[in-house]
Amino acid sequence: MNAVGPDERPELLRVEGLDVAYGANTVLHGVDLTVRRGHRVAVVGASGSGKSTTAAAVLGLLPGTGRITAGRVSVGGEDVTAALLDRDETTLRRLRGRRIGLVPQDPMSNLNPSARVGHQVAETLRAHGLARGAAARARAVELLAEAGIPDAARRARQYPHEFSGGMRQRVLIAMALAAEPELLVADEPTSALDVTVQRQILDHLDRLTAARGASLLLVTHDLALAAERCDDVVVMSEGRVVETGPAAQVLRHPTADYSRRLVAAAPATAGRAAPRALPAATGTDVLVVRDLVKEYRVRGQREKLRAVDGVSFTVPAGTTTAVVGESGSGKTTTARLVLGLETPTGGEIALAGGRRDVAPVFQDPFGSLDPTLTVERLVDEPLRIARAGDAATRRARVGELLDQVALSRGLAQRRPAELSGGQRQRVAVARALALNPALVVLDEATSALDVLVQQQVLALLERLQDDLGLTYLFITHDLAVARNLAHRVLVMRAGRVVEQGMIGDVFDHPREEYTAQLLSAIPGRAAA
Numbered sequence: 001m002n003a004v005g006p007d008e009r010p011e012l013l014r015v016e017g018l019d020v021a022y023g024a025n026t027v028l029h030g031v032d033l034t035v036r037r038g039h040r041v042a043v044v045g046a047s048g049s050g051k052s053t054t055a056a057a058v059l060g061l062l063p064g065t066g067r068i069t070a071g072r073v074s075v076g077g078e079d080v081t082a083a084l085l086d087r088d089e090t091t092l093r094r095l096r097g098r099r100i101g102l103v104p105q106d107p108m109s110n111l112n113p114s115a116r117v118g119h120q121v122a123e124t125l126r127a128h129g130l131a132r133g134a135a136a137r138a139r140a141v142e143l144l145a146e147a148g149i150p151d152a153a154r155r156a157r158q159y160p161h162e163f164s165g166g167m168r169q170r171v172l173i174a175m176a177l178a179a180e181p182e183l184l185v186a187d188e189p190t191s192a193l194d195v196t197v198q199r200q201i202l203d204h205l206d207r208l209t210a211a212r213g214a215s216l217l218l219v220t221h222d223l224a225l226a227a228e229r230c231d232d233v234v235v236m237s238e239g240r241v242v243e244t245g246p247a248a249q250v251l252r253h254p255t256a257d258y259s260r261r262l263v264a265a266a267p268a269t270a271g272r273a274a275p276r277a278l279p280a281a282t283g284t285d286v287l288v289v290r291d292l293v294k295e296y297r298v299r300g301q302r303e304k305l306r307a308v309d310g311v312s313f314t315v316p317a318g319t320t321t322a323v324v325g326e327s328g329s330g331k332t333t334t335a336r337l338v339l340g341l342e343t344p345t346g347g348e349i350a351l352a353g354g355r356r357d358v359a360p361v362f363q364d365p366f367g368s369l370d371p372t373l374t375v376e377r378l379v380d381e382p383l384r385i386a387r388a389g390d391a392a393t394r395r396a397r398v399g400e401l402l403d404q405v406a407l408s409r410g411l412a413q414r415r416p417a418e419l420s421g422g423q424r425q426r427v428a429v430a431r432a433l434a435l436n437p438a439l440v441v442l443d444e445a446t447s448a449l450d451v452l453v454q455q456q457v458l459a460l461l462e463r464l465q466d467d468l469g470l471t472y473l474f475i476t477h478d479l480a481v482a483r484n485l486a487h488r489v490l491v492m493r494a495g496r497v498v499e500q501g502m503i504g505d506v507f508d509h510p511r512e513e514y515t516a517q518l519l520s521a522i523p524g525r526a527a528a
Contacts, residue, residue, distance in 0.1 A: 009036035011077070012183055012215050013058065013100075018071035020050075020057050020239075022064065027053055028239045031071070035183060040209075040216040042226030042247065044262065045236035046450040047421060051219045052105075054236070055185050059102060060084050060092040075099055076182065097128050101176035103205075105188040107168035111160040117171050118144065118156025124178040140174075147174035148204045165327060166197035170204070177208060184209055187219040194326045194477035195521040202229055221450035223262045225523035227251035235259045265455040266480075275504035276320075276462075278487055279469070283317035284352065286439050286471045287338065292347035294333055307333045309495035311347070315439065315488075320465065320472040322486035322503070324479055324518070330495040335360075335443045335475045352438045356386075359432035363444035365424035369416045375402075375427055376412040382434040401430040404468075405460060422453035426460065433464070443475045458485055480522050483507055491515050 013035040020028035028050050035041045043051040056062050058073055060083070072081050075095060083091035096102065104110045112120055121140035125131040131139050137156075145152035147170040160168055169189060176184060186205065190198040206229070209216050220226050226233050227247040235243040235256060243256040254260045294308040308330045315321045323331040336342040340355045351358055359382075362368040369378055379401055380394045388394065399409050405426040416424055425445065432440050442461070446454045462485060464470055476482050482489055482503065489506050491499040491514070499512045510516045 009038060011035070012037045012039075012075065013217070014072075014074045015054070015058065016072045018054065018057060018073065019069045020053055020062065020066060021069045022066050026069065026239070027066075028057070031236070031239075031241055032244075033234055033241070035215050035217055037182070037215055038213055039232070040218065040230040041232045041234060042218040042220060042230040043234045043236060044220055044223050044226045046221055046262070046452045048238070049236040050239040051221075051236050052187055053239075055102075055187050055217065055219050057084070059096055059100060059185065060087065061102075093127075097124065097179040097181060099181055100183045100185060101179065101181035103169075103172050103176045103184065103186040103189045107165065107172050108160065110172060111168060113160055116157055116159060117163070121156070121171065121174050121178060124175045128179045130179060139178075143174040143178055144171065146208065147171070147177070148200070149174075164197075166193055166201060169193065169201055173201070173205065173208070177212070177214075180212055181214060183215045183217060185217045185219070188221070189218075190225075195479065195518060195523070196326050198523070199521040222266065222523060223251060223259075223451070224266045228523050235262065262451060265451040275483065275502065275507075276485070276487055279318040279466075285314040286317045286352045287315040287473065288348075288350040289313050289334075289338070290348045290350075292334065292337060292349065293345045294330075294337060294342060295345045307495050308337065308344075311490075311492070311495075311497055313490055313497065313500060315471055315473055317352075317438075317471050318465070318469045319488065320474050320486045322474045322476060322482035322489045323492060324476055324482050324489060325492035326477065326518075328494075329492040331475050331477075331492050332443060333495075334492070335441050335473065338439075338473060339441055356435075357438040359435065359437040359440050361425070361428045361432050361440060361442045361445045363447055365421070365428045366416055368428060369424060371416050374413050374415055375407075375419075378416075378427055379430045379434060382431060386435055388435065397434065398430075401433055404433065404464060405430045420453070421449055422456055425449065425453075425457055429457075429460065429464070433468075433470075439471050439473060441473045441475070444477070445474075446481055447476065447478060454481070461485060479507075479518055491518065 011034055015031055015033040018028055018031040019026055031054055043054060045051045057068055068084055072079065073084060074080065080095060118137060118140045121143055122136040125136045125139055141152045141156050144156055149155055149167060149170050190201050193201065218226060218230055230247050233245065233247045233250045234241055235250065235258065237258040243250060243254065243259045250259060251263060254263055290312050292308055292311040295304040295306050297304055311334055323334060325331045337344050338349060339358060339360050376398050379398045383394045383397060402409050402412065407423060407426050446457050449457060465472065474486055486503045489500065489503045490497050493514050499506060499515050506515060507519065510519060
């Protein structure tokens, strides 16, 4: 008996000519998409491409005034378009969970912070009439264990804030699979996770969907990740499908110009052929850290938590030193100590020019920029605090800084909500440069950006360093990004530096098994 080929499997989800609008603004234009039984399909695109809107439309979860204006959606041969158009919650409730499960992007905003984790999983079972009372609680523990949460019976009694990011994502996976759906929609399920946790989550998703014979629709901005994990890829741009095909083919031989740009922007597949060369004259060390220690008291424990344990390194002038590691490795705590936001328990931090000569750029520009201030006021805030010059001088300096970060001076009177993510991060960089700092600390400064915007910001940081002789301490969980920007790298684990050296040496010839594991977990690295 011949095996059934991928194209011969029955269709589970079919989307034809889908249009979606918010008010008078059409955001999806004729989207076509097919997912067959047992098949894994990725929808790939930058922010604003329409990939998450497509998933939300299929599930009847369009927010606000969003509505389907044209097209057809069928699930397992059943046309559900009318239910989606009429917002028929009876039909849609049966569709969600029982036929299609959703793993959303941000676990903290999708889990109730005041309810125990086990209760939330059990509530999913009760909502679909699958179990009640003690049976629901017992099944919730089983689902948490299946999702890879150790000691599930104990952890089911805990709250979301007591879980790491990776463990919270596993809770969402348990909830999505509770009703054993035929199709699992995973919307950027690992975008905020470090590479090793990302691999664990995706490996587990693969195992669970394979064991249940379920299909997977993966929504992601990472084409390398999509090609590694899925059978087919659908590339979207500005609300339209621009390319569809087998994953490996789209990654290696993209036909659409936009697909080629995505491939070129992915650090894992389009990184430098060789590491960045050191500047001709690196000069003295801008930052010297010796035997740095930071301990915290933990409620209910006698022993203190040592988050940073004897860390030592230097950052020469005009260079970039990356600090990489998993969540909980101590890299961000190290950055906060350098910035003076935390007080060390022990050790020394020596900064050329002193504490006021260091400036931060944080991960989330929307959270770090005052939403009530204009761009001009945000950028000149450090100048006003330092009482540098008069109003006219500061206004001229703001214009100069906006030019340096390639932002139009016409944006000076806009507020953060009126800017894109990439523009907001450029504002954060401009503000950091206002007082000509000796050291800029970049704490996950590109991790919240899609690959195209990330590429632009990395190119900006490199150009500014070359033009202005800036010195960077670059904190990141993304080793592929570190290779693209850094000259030197420190690898941290459990508060300690386990390996450090020139970026090319550490990447190409890691001495520590832990470093090799981090490198092997980079999505798409094998295809690079």
